[in-house]
Structure formats: structure tokens, C-alpha cells
Amino acid sequence: MYRQPVSRLWWLKKRTYFVFVMRELSCIFVAWFAVFLMVMVFAIGRGEASYQRFMDWAASPVVVAINIVALAFLVLHTMTWFVLTAHATPIRVGGRRVLAMREARVAGRIVPAATAVRVGGRQVPAAMVIASQYAGLVVVSAFIAWLVLR
Amino acid sequence: MTKRHIEPIVWLLFSAGGVAAAVFLPILILLFGLAIPLGWVRPDYNYLDAVVSHWLTRLVLLGLLVVMLFHSAHRFRYTLHDGLQLRWEVPIAVLSYGGALLGSAAALLIVLTI
Numbered sequence: 001m002y003r004q005p006v007s008r009l010w011w012l013k014k015r016t017y018f019v020f021v022m023r024e025l026s027c028i029f030v031a032w033f034a035v036f037l038m039v040m041v042f043a044i045g046r047g048e049a050s051y052q053r054f055m056d057w058a059a060s061p062v063v064v065a066i067n068i069v070a071l072a073f074l075v076l077h078t079m080t081w082f083v084l085t086a087h088a089t090p091i092r093v094g095g096r097r098v099l100a101m102r103e104a105r106v107a108g109r110i111v112p113a114a115t116a117v118r119v120g121g122r123q124v125p126a127a128m129v130i131a132s133q134y135a136g137l138v139v140v141s142a143f144i145a146w147l148v149l150r
Numbered sequence: 151m152t153k154r155h156i157e158p159i160v161w162l163l164f165s166a167g168g169v170a171a172a173v174f175l176p177i178l179i180l181l182f183g184l185a186i187p188l189g190w191v192r193p194d195y196n197y198l199d200a201v202v203s204h205w206l207t208r209l210v211l212l213g214l215l216v217v218m219l220f221h222s223a224h225r226f227r228y229t230l231h232d233g234l235q236l237r238w239e240v241p242i243a244v245l246s247y248g249g250a251l252l253g254s255a256a257a258l259l260i261v262l263t264i
Binding site: 006007008010011021024025026027028030031033034035036037038040041042044045048051052055056058059063064067068070071074075077078081082084085133136137140141144145147148149 | 172184189203211234
């Protein structure tokens with residue numbers, strides 16, 4: 001069977017493709033900051049001098065630049081993830097709860113797409129799901145900022 | 151080919167990590183990646199040490215780190231495979247999930263020995 005080869009630069013052909021690839025690339029910065037946090041916690045555990053050395057390293061221009069880029073990619077991840085969740089998860093209120101798995105097509109291949117939480121009854125509008133996720137984001141962010149800075 | 155039966159588990163970790171990263175990472179990067187290193191805010195070390203050493207913080211931190219690492223690994227795998235159209239399916243999967251597993255082990259070790 002003949003399959004037409006896909007160009008390695010297919011994602012530059014359309015704006016939506018480009019945003020999709022940028023969204024996928026956010027995973028590199030998720031991993032980067034997970035490791036950053038691990039090293040930071042390790043440094044905190046080793047004493048004040050070690051913590052100070054870590055923060056001095058984190059203040060170097062290259063690391064600051066990486067973290068600015070990481071923040072931008074994470075904002076993109078958050079925005080796209082909330083929309084994705086709202087559309088991929090039909091939430092139904094009233095009645096019983098069913099956990100099911102759906103499939104979706106990503107760049108031509110079938111992958112499991114979302115755990116669909118059904119609570120019976122009617123569907124909650126996507127805008128409401130997105131808004132409630134932003135509310136969660138605000139609460140968690142405020143709590144962490146309060147915990148660290150009080 | 152990776153075994154099909156691990157796919158749902160990896161998918162659940164991916165979703166959990168996606169939520170964790172979306173909700174927790176922006177503020178964490180802003181605080182620990184920019185505000186504190188650049189001196190915009192200066193939390194007391196002893197206080198920070200006490201917060202991080204608390205058992206609840208350790209537990210939450212471990213959970214967040216593990217799911218975020220697997221989220222990242224899963225996306226990385228499909229970015230290389232679908233995005234760059236790379237062929238080496240098995241090495242890519244082993245590298246991605248292996249890395250997440252290694253990172254999770256390191257996270258466990260760090261969280262246990264703070």
C-alpha cells in the first residue's frame with residue numbers, strides 16, 4: 001500500500017499546526033522545571049549556603065532566559081490544556097458517574113484521547129468548564145504565593 | 151511496538167500531569183524561576199526549609215513531579231514521532247518513559263531525604 005510521505009516541516013504550513021507543535025513543545029519546559037524544582041528542593045535540604053548557591057545560579061542570565069521562555073510555554077500549555085479538557089471531556093451532571101476512554105486522531109494516528117467523566121443528565125457548556133478551571137488556577141496560585149511569601 | 155496494555159496507564163499519568171503542569175507550574179516558575187532568583191521577593195530560608203520539609207509538601211511535590219515527568223515524556227514521544235516523523239518508535243518510547251522513570255526515582259530519593 002502506498003502512503004504519501006509527510007514532510008518533516010508540515011507544521012509550518014498553517015498557523016493552527018504551528019500552535020499545535022508549540023503546545024507539544026511545552027513538554028520540554030515541563031521537564032526542565034520539574035528538574036529545576038528537584039535540584040532546588042535538594043539544595044534547600046542541604047542548608048542555607050547551598051540554597052543561596054542555587055539561587056545565584058538561577059539568577060544567571062542564561063537560566064533566567066530559559067525560565068522566561070519556560071513561563072511563556074507554560075502559559076500556552078495552561079490555556080490550551082483548559083480548552084482541550086473542556087472539549088474532550090463531556091461532563092454530565094445529575095445521576096451516576098461513568099469513567100470511559102475515548103479515542104482521537106492526532107496527526108493521522110489514533111490515540112486514546114480523554115477520560116470522559118459522565119455524571120448522567122445534561123452536558124455542562126465548555127465555557128463553564130474553562131472558567132471553572134481558571135478559577136482553580138487562581139486559587140492554587142494564590143495559595144502557593146501565600147504559602148511561600150507570608 | 152510498545153505493549154498496548156500500558157497505554158491507558160501512561161495516558162492517565164499524561165492527563166494528570168497535564169492538569170498538574172497547567173495549574174501549578176506557572177506560579178512556581180514565576181516564584182522560584184524568576185521572582186526569588188532576581189530578588190523581587192526574599193522569603194526567609196528557615197521558613198522555606200520548614201515548608202518544604204513538611205510531610206504534606208513532600209507528598210504533594212512527589213505526586214506533582216512524577217505525573218509532570220510522565221506527561222512530558224508522553225508528549226515528547228509523540229512530538230518526535232508525529233511531529234518530526236521519526237521512525238524509531240521503540241527507542242523513542244524507551245528513552246522517554248525511561249527518563250521519566252529515572253526522574254521519578256530521583257524525585258522519590260530527594261523527597262525522602264530532605
